[in-house]
Amino acid sequence: MSENPKVTVTVNGVAHTRTVEPRLLLSDFLRGEIGLTGTHVGCEQGVCGACTILLDGRSARACLTFAVQADGAEIETIEGQGSIQQLGRIQQAFRDHHALQCGFCTPGFVMVITDILRHHDVETDAEIREALSGNLCRCTGYEHIVNAVRELVRERGKLPS
């Protein structure tokens, strides 16, 4: 095996440099190396969506990306959305609509919703559900999550084309 590569990844605006084994998943890099444990690890096979982060502005499964691939990339995680004192807009909508119970899936939902609000012209409930369909929640039955997203997309309005 060759020497382990050194990677520099910008996470929520802060650059981090580490030497990593190529096989280290981005999800484990964020949690174990950087100490940002808000990115949750559910299935490690790309099915549940709990580890969803933004990679150069678009949602990605952190468990289906190697940390070494993110060298030079901009990553956004749930920790960049807000704090307990000052919730981010999506977090506030989740609170208002009771869109979480145990909270395990919530970071992944908040990150994919960030992608949706920035890039996708979803409007109807069917479109909202389709856009959220890659993330699993076992508590809420999705109703309250859809309610939160409906408010957020109405508030945003149409994306400029």
Add this chain to the structure above:
Amino acid sequence: MKPAAFDYVRADSVAHAVQALAAAGDEAKIIAGGQSLLPMMNFRLVKPSVLVDINHIAGLAEVRERGGRLVLGALVRHRITASDPLIRRHIPVLSAAMKHVAHLTVRNRGTFCGSICHADPAAEMPMLALLLNAEIHIASPRGERGVPAADFFVGSLATALVHDELVTEIEIDTLPAGTGWGFEEFARRHGDYALAAVAVTLQRRNGVAVDVRIAVMGVGEMAIRLHAVERVLEGSDLADARLDQAVALLRSEIEPNSDLNASADFRRHLAGGLARRALSDAWGRAKEQIAP
């Protein structure tokens, strides 16, 4: 649930990538989107000793026109295929099919070419490559070659690629204005692998169907074009009796597997029903052309 160790090569050109593949014997894997490869590596079903990352090779992320066909580079993500205006205008059946491909987040990373290299028998891209008479462009240390989709897929998760070859782009037919199309898929949950899917295109000329194409997936070892079914429909007006004949033939031509999601009989029944709908949709969407 953690991958086995490997060496990582970030390729900066096609030549660099194929050199790295050749140097690794048959133990290397290419990573583009990685949306099928990573789950297999996490489960250690696949343990490459070298991973060649092609994501930073310039010029592979474009959709462009060439000689009346469309060319999709190896880094064209599903998100781009789904929204590209050239594809929407010239190959609406492809845009429509993209709704069925996994989920928003996976579509951000996964690529058309990666999916055909993976060659899952229940994935949309191999079926569409067959429907659109794709030519797959391949680079290796020996130079370049093109392989028609009909010769590219050789079995379940198996292609004509050898260990030091890289798919650089896929070239697909555009469809003439007025082409009718149908796409029908059934999956247990939206975005899951299909139990069966059918794609159809046809032209409607002087009251009959011409250049009828039909492909199916999820109902055998690999996606297939059904040329015998196409011949039954060619030159017909797709009246009920002719559709019945085509559906019966389709059901006899396929060899679905049974698994925990569905029996072979159910899949055979389903594929026939989906084909009938897709054919009717295509006929309904086709614009009548009067040719001398």
